[in-house]
Amino acid sequence: MKKSKFLITAVAALTAMSMAACNSGSVPEGTTGAETTAAADGTTESTAADGTAESTAADGTAETEAVDPAIAELEKTEVPEMPELKDMGHIKLVDLSTITVETAPKQVVDEEMIDSQIDTLLSMHKDEVDEAAKEGDTVNIDYVGTVDGVEFDGGSATGYNLTLGSGTFIPGYEDQLIGAKKGEKVTVKVTFPEDYGKEDLQGKDAEFAVTVNTVSRTPELTDEWLKKHAEDLETEAKTVAEFRDEQKALLQAQVDYSYNEEVRSNALQQIVDKSEIGMSDAMKEYAEAYVIKSQIDSVAQYGFTLSKMLDMYGMSVDEFKEEMSSYAADYAAQRMIVATIADEQGIKATDELIDKLVSEYSTLSGQKINKVMLIEQFGGDAVKEEAVNNAVFQYIQDNVKVVEKEETAEETEAAAETEETEEETEEETKAGNDLQGEGGFKTKKVEEVYTAPADEETTEAESESAAK
Secondary structure: OOOOHHHOOHHHHHHHHHHHHHOOOOOOOOOOHHHHHHHHHOOEEEEOOOOEEEEEOOOOOEEEEEOOHHHHHHOOOOOOOOOOHHHOEEEEOOOHHHOEEEEOOOOOOOHHHHHHHHHHHHHOOOEEOOOOOOOOOEEEEEEEEEEOOEEEEEEEEEEEEEEOOOOOOOOOOHHHHOOOOOOOEEEEEEEOOOOOOOHHHOOOEEEEEEEEEEEEEOOOOOHHHHHHOHHHHOOOOOOHHHHHHHHHHHHHHHHHHHHHHHHHHHHHHHHHHHOEEEEOHHHHHHHHHHHHHHHHHHHHOOOOOHHHHHHHOOOOHHHHHHHHHHHHHHHHHHHHHHHHHHHHHOOOOOHHHHHHHHHHHHHHHOOOOOHHHHHHHHOHHHHHHHHHHHHHHHHHHHHOEEEEOOOOHHHHHHHHHHHHHHHHHHHHHHHHHHHHOOOOOOOHHHHHHOOOOOOOOOOOOOOOOOOO
C-alpha cells in the first residue's frame, strides 16, 4: 500500500523504537547484510565534510575513500524555512465533494487476530526452563563448526538465540538440539545443501560442537503471569480477559488507522490530480532541499552513505536528482493543499488538537504517551504541525465520498500475492525504500509548473552464518 511521505507520523518512529527494544540478543531481525558485515569485520564508515568517506579498519588505521564531488555537495544540503502560504504559489482546490474514494470495508478484529497478537507478545517474553528443549523453544547456544576437523569462516558463534523449528539453520541442525538441556554439549552433524550460498561448503559434511547455555519457552498467559509482567507489557489489565480486551482495542485502533490512511492517501492523490497548482520558486527550492535531505538522513539511519546507496541501486547522481525532483513536486503540492485547507477552515494547533493527537498515538502504539514525551522526542513545532495535519486529513476524509467495496476473489488473491512479494523483498530493500519515495505520485499539472533545475565501488554486502 502506498503511503504519502506527508503522512509519516511520530507513531512510525515510536513503533520502530519499541520494535528495536524487543529485538535484543544475537543479530537483530531486519539487520541488513551490510550492517552484519560491518559488525563482523570491525569497520565503520562515515562521510566527512570534505567529501571523503573515512573507514576505520580492524587494526585501527584510517582509510580514506574519495567521494564524487556532486554527491558530497548533495550531502551538504540544508533545508530553508518552508514559505508561508501566501508565498507558496497559487492553488485552486477541487471541490472535495466531487472526490470518490473506493476502499475495502474496514476490518473488524476477531478472536483469531487477538490470539495471534497475544502469541507474538508471549514469544517475546519467554521464560528460562530447566527442561529438555522442544520445538518452539529458544536455545541460547555457543557453537564451533568444522569440516574435516578444520574450523571454517563463519562457522562459530557465542550466545546465539535459536528458535527450534524456525528453519533458521540448515536442515537437520535444529532437530538435533531437541531434547537438549541447559549446560549440555551436543555434537550436531549436518550436510550443507548443494545450493548453499558459500561454494566451498556446498555438499560438505560438517560437525558443530554446540553448548546449550539456556532453554527458554513461551509461557502460558495466566492472571499470575500477567501480573508479573505488567510493567514490561505496559498494561493495566489484571486478568486475562481484561488483557484480551486491551489487545482487541489496540488491534482495532491499528486496523482503523490503516483504513483511514488508505482513504486519506487516495483522496489526497486525487486532490493533487484535480486541483490547479502553481508553485513559487521559494516553494520549489524548499521542497527540493527537503526531499534530498530527507533521503540522505533516512539512508544514514541504516548505516549507509548516499554514495553507497546510489551504487547499490545502480543510480547515477543525475538520476537521483531527477527522482528527487519528481518527489519534490509531489511533496510541495501536498503541503500547499494541507496549508490551504487549514487556512480556509481555520484549523490551528490548539491544545485540544494536540491532546487529540496524543490520545490517538497512545491508543495506536499501545504505549503510555503524553504531550511532553512527544515534544521532547520530536520538538514542539513538529507536534503542532502534525496536529494540524491530522485535523486536515480528518476534514478531507469527512468531506469526500467513501465507497466501501467488497473485493472479488481475484482481487483478494492478487492482493495476497502482492503482499507476499512485498514481504519477501522488504528486508533487501529496507534501507533503500526511502530512495524510492513513499507514495510520491506524479501528476501532469504539477509537473507542468515545476521544472527541476539543470544540475550537473560498493556492492551490497552479504553476511550469513555458515550454520544458516
